[in-house]
Amino acid sequence: MNVGLIGLGAMGEPMARHLHRHGLLRVVGNRSHGKAEQLAAALGVRAASEAADFADCDLVVLCVSADADVLQNVAALAPVLRVGAIVADHSTVSVDTAHAAAEQLAAHGIGFLDAPVSGGVEGARNGKLSVMVGGTQADLDTVRAALDCYAARITLMGDSGAGQASKAVNQVLVAGINEAVCEGLALGERLGLDPERLLPTLAAGAAGNWFLDKRGASMLRDAFVPGFKCAHLLKDLRIVQGMAHAAGTSSAVIDLALADYTALTEAGHGDADTSALIVRKRRR
Numbered sequence: 032m033n034v035g036l037i038g039l040g041a042m043g044e045p046m047a048r049h050l051h052r053h054g055l056l057r058v059v060g061n062r063s064h065g066k067a068e069q070l071a072a073a074l075g076v077r078a079a080s081e082a083a084d085f086a087d088c089d090l091v092v093l094c095v096s097a098d099a100d101v102l103q104n105v106a107a108l109a110p111v112l113r114v115g116a117i118v119a120d121h122s123t124v125s126v127d128t129a130h131a132a133a134e135q136l137a138a139h140g141i142g143f144l145d146a147p148v149s150g151g152v153e154g155a156r157n158g159k160l161s162v163m164v165g166g167t168q169a170d171l172d173t174v175r176a177a178l179d180c181y182a183a184r185i186t187l188m189g190d191s192g193a194g195q196a197s198k199a200v201n202q203v204l205v206a207g208i209n210e211a212v213c214e215g216l217a218l219g220e221r222l223g224l225d226p227e228r229l230l231p232t233l234a235a236g237a238a239g240n241w242f243l244d245k246r247g248a249s250m251l252r253d254a255f256v257p258g259f260k261c262a263h264l265l266k267d268l269r270i271v272q273g274m275a276h277a278a279g280t281s282s283a284v285i286d287l288a289l290a291d292y293t294a295l296t297e298a299g300h301g302d303a304d305t306s307a308l309i310v311r312k313r314r315r
């Protein structure tokens with residue numbers, strides 16, 4: 032399998048390295064071309080300067096920022112990839128974007144899997160991501176060996192869009208956990224509790240979770256290196272709020288997180304890790 036990857040950010044760069052380690056990576060691309068040139072030189076693969084550079088790929092993996100970025104890449108790849116090639120998108124975007132991408136590629140005989148991931152940059156680096164897939168079993172079977180390079184679990188959730196629908200559910204949980212952990216730890220600080228004793232004590236009981244484990248100590252040191260950028264979670268929450276409203280379910284957690292991450296992003300923390308939420312929780 033010849034694999035290309037577009038989007039060499041916090042998630043895409045380690046994914047590319049895993050694909051390379053398994054001998055599958057041929058070409059990398061990125062909006063800021065310098066990142067692609069640098070990684071390509073380090074790994075001995077090609078740096079793409081245009082979509083045609085992916086023409087020999089059986090699979091092109093996307094891990095870009097937002098909906099418009101996915102659609103822009105899909106529009107560029109559709110006329111150049113060969114019939115039978117597959118595009119797998121690990122970005123978090125809307126179900127509508129997944130449908131539009133699948134439709135546009137299908138018109139050229141190219142498969143599409145919406146395949147958002149969960150597990151954070153640690154999951155990407157350790158190759159332990161949970162991948163939630165929308166599309167056909169046949170397309171997933173074709174590319175599973177590539178996704179296996181960085182996944183702990185790959186689940187076909189249903190037809191096109193079901194991966195992004197699952198990721199929307201994931202982000203409700205993520206948003207609520209962030210709210211609870213940041214609010215709790217801000218209170219713990221104010222009460223003068225020793226974080227060296229508090230964090231492992233919380234983690235050992237029913238309050239333990241990924242975010243507390245991976246970001247608890249760093250947020251108490253005011254270290255907000257992403258990780259997962261506030262601006263990306265805000266993008267996700269806008270998508271999820273629309274879905275909850277359309278579905279007629281409660282959006283209380285989503286609404287609170289959306290207000291908090293809007294304020295953080297407007298205050299200039301858009302590129303900070305989502306654990307920067309503790310800054311807002313320190314004052315009423």
Ligand code: NAP
Nearest residue numbers: 038039040041042061062063095096100122123151152259
């Ligand atoms: P990131 O660090 O901001 O990286 C995004 C990368 O995509 C950057 O290198 C960017 O290039 C590139 N890019 C953006 N638009 C592009 C385009 N139109 N064409 C080519 N390259 C483009 O973001 P990330 O944290 O890796 O996240 C990527 C996606 O995965 C997002 O949708 C995010 O919501 C999702 N996600 C993130 C996490 C996480 O923990 N970080 C976890 C799960 C899912 P530049 O260098 O020019 O900016």
